[in-house]
Amino acid sequence: MAHFAHDLWGRGRGPAAALAPQGRILAGALLVAACMTAPADSATGTAFIAAVTLAWAGACGIPRRAAGSFALLGLAMFLPYFLLVPLLAMERPDATAQAFPASAAGAPWDVFLHGMAGMFLAAATASSLGPSDLRRGLLALRVPRAVTAIVVQVLHQTGELLDETRRLAAAYAVRGAAGRGKTATAILAALPRVWLPRIIGRAERVAAAMELRGYAEADLRVFGAPPLGAADAALIIAVVAVLAIAAGLRLGWIG
């Protein structure tokens, strides 16, 4: 989505990258909504969520490194929910000392599947968007200019701050704070004295530069945002259809 994310994960170069940025953002958001709507307690629902997620990740061309990292992160975040199964089983009337009813794993599975899908869909969409794509896309979608300005500012300054943070980390290393405990303590101690005051200093400098150039949020312009083409329209229609199917699955009209 921006330098920061692309630094971190790499850039997606799938066929979706050829579409208008507002189309990608809208499609990504609607697909997240579709996957959150589809139920995870049936085989059809599970297959639907998995298929939609994989298809969009492929279309955006999410880099392998990013996909692997997100998969590991997802496992780390969502697998612990299965530790709740014994607790949930105790609330079920059909539970015995020897076996938990399969239904006790329903809620953790719901969290796991929806969580993974949401994470991958968002990451895939983000990986397909450059910083200027994002700004143009948000403005074309008529997201409030102030919000767009904040997003653009945050992403722009994240890259700058990343460099500063790396320098700070190097300074800790030079001071010998290489071990986990020492480094952690040094970072905690540095927050009020170094890190946050430096953020203020950075904000002041950026503000001065922006004021000098007469920049304000109202000055954001859509610089040649490409209109939605036939391919974009087809994508949006397809995504709306996917959302409708998800609603049908949830309401029991399908499957």
Added chain:
Amino acid sequence: MDIVLLDAPARGRWTARELAYCGAFGAAALLLPVLFHLVRLGHVFMPMYLPLVTLAFFVPPLPAAATAAVVPLLSAALTGMPPLYPPVALFMALELAFMAALIAGVLRLRRQADERLVLLPVLCCGRALYVALVYAFSRLIGLPAGFMAGLSILSGWPGIVLMLAVVPPVARLRHGRRRAAAQAPERTAGAGKAAFFDAIADEWDARQDLQELSGKLARGIEELGVHPDERILDVGCGTGNLTRALLERLSPEGRVTAIDIAPRMIAAARRKIRDPRVEWHVADVRDLPLRDSSFDRVICFSAWPHIDDREAAAAEILRVLKPGGTLHIWHAAARGRINEIHAAAGGPIGRDLLPPAGETAELLARCGLRVRAAIDDRERYLVTAARDGRGVDAPRAR
């Protein structure tokens, strides 16, 4: 740096300053969790909350709340944390927006309110909202709601404690209190350093390879283009090694004023150098007992990292420089090496780190000096800047 509480922008528009603050603190909120996870501090300290809660002390309610709402969702999309489902990112967005709006709103009504008194109830209310959302959602999808809510309370308190400790001192900067707050510890630190250098004054030269140093100094002075008739200020002269090298270069009309905070260093230098062209002072560079516009050149050799308030030092150096005069911040070794030496020395100088040359150049430019060169390589660290008036010859920036 005096920070002012920002007023509402004209005609409902957000000012550039507000946007800059939102951007900077939003970026910090994106990065801090990554940093915390890297050193395994985890999420219990709620690192994303710190910058966003702090931001609320600096901007009006709407920008503060909007930034606080946007950042968790942005982070979810970019890094996968917090997750979009269960909707932790959404709950955090709501909680943070609520807290930010509340803090900024209270401060608009009572600008002088005590930061802790504002913070504590707001943090508690915010956490209560979050726990309520977690409870309701857990019930909705069939997770043990009481357990999940309890977990949220238990995992939240270290973050609340950290915010109560960290945010108020930073928030106070908006009153321009930073200098007052910083001066006391700085004085103590300065005294500690003077004592440290006093303690090693007699053995200082024995620790150096004076022959090699003197060669490096002579070559460096040549490269700096020192004119024989100049009046030069040697900041942090120590035992006078640079002073002596300068005297070798200067004509009988040239003059050196050498200052150091450590009296025993000055005494050692006096013993070593008996030359009428030198004037010695025990002085702090932030408060020089010298006249305005009295030096052609100021050289701060191997002393810059030991200066606590470098902006004040640069301002004072600017005062004593003649128009067109030149300042050199110089080390005859690479920055990494200097920092290793200081870290190894420990004590009051263990944390005296030499910043990157670009950062030093930025600071000097901010203080009104015109930066001419910023070199940071294996052999040396040299930042050259001039007071406006006439040009100087300096090595090209790399």
